[in-house]
Amino acid sequence: MEGSARDSLPADRLDDLQLSLVPGVGPRLRRALVEHFGSAGQALAATTGELRAVSGVGAKVAAAIRAFDRQEAIALAEDCRQSGVTILFESTDNYPRLLRDIPDPPPALFVRGSMLPQDSLAIAIVGTRHSTLYGDKQAERLGYSLAKAGLTIISGLARGIDAAAHRGALSAGGRTIGVLASGVLEIYPPEHVNLAAEIMERGAIVGESPPRAPPLPGVFPQRNRIISGLSLGVIVVEAPLKSGALSTTAHATEQNREVFAVPGPIDSRTSRGCHQLIRDGARLVESADDVLEELGPLVAAAPRQDGPAIRHPAELQLNAQEKEILSAIGEQPTGIDAIAMACQIAIPRVLATISVLEMRRLIRRVSGQFVVRV
DSSP: OOSOGGGSSOHHHHHHHHHHHSTTOOHHHHHHHHHHHSSHHHHHHOOHHHHHTSTTOOHHHHHHHHHOOHHHHHHHHHHHHHHTOEEEETTSTTSOHHHHTSSSOOSEEEEEEOOOGGGGSEEEEEOOSSOOHHHHHHHHHHHHHHHHTTOEEEEOOOTTHHHHHHHHHHHTTOOEEEEOSSOTTSOSSGGGHHHHHHHHHHEEEEESSOTTOOOOTTHHHHHHHHHHHTSSEEEEOSOOTTOTHHHHHHHHHHTTOEEEEOOOOTTOGGGHHHHHHHHTTOEEOSSHHHHHHHHOSOSSOOOOSSSSOOSSGGGGGOOHHHHHHHHTOOSSOEEHHHHHHHHTOOHHHHHHHHHHHHHTTSEEEEETTEEEEO
16 A cells, blocks of 8 residues: 555545445445446446446445445545555455455455465465364464475464464464454454464464454354465364354365365364365365375466465475575486586585475486486
């Protein structure tokens, strides 16, 4: 967000913000209006009759669009500017790529902290608020291991599994993003204020509600589509059969995301949802390797600020020598001597690095002296 006060947003971005704030205009209807009229501004300028011509717009919604006070959008933009809240709009380039592709992306995403291009390589870890020690341990372990592998950890900042997943990512020095059902200036639950501050240092907290909005019950299921939408896949660690975490997997399926589940004790009520997901075809997860294997070499690699696109999340954690040697290995068998010559690195060091790349499943040996990219 640029500028200040009344000019803190350009007119077309204020149009986007204003339309997103109109009661009764949800993400899908807002998208229909923009597609019909060509822009949010033209939708706001339309007559009641013109608005009624759009499928889903009744008399009440049309009247709400016509009556909405632009000053509310201006005041909200100014509050965000003064409070350090960034607004990402679906219509702009800095909006998360994965989220833009879902059927109902938030037209405006409010952010505290930073979202980076590498956050396109993200995995969600979710589960019950009433977690067991076993569940907390598994969520933290997976958050730690997957963050170490270079994935951004997405969760909902809730009590229980969500908090454990965030803490695992933080302890690994990795990136994590908390998706709130409340506004980003109204941290919920309140005891997670300090955790939210830590997350903002290593990632972001985000939400589609205005920044000072309280956490309303009906918003939580809506929030879950953003958790899955920001991710390549969703891991459920502990969830009863009626857990809200299962709504996240329903969104994941609709959004063509991968679904993973961690098994628990067979007599544990908090694991019954996970066991049902596994019966329904979710990938059983025992370790981070299970997740990385399923994601495999990524077809749509995330752009990076400090180098070329990557093909696998493990590449994010390579040091300079490992990157150099990996770049010298092609999709056809490449000899050890050729790698050493291309990189001007002694063969013993090349061999040691190749062992690391093998363990990270970025390359494989095709004979004693030849390797190939996976």
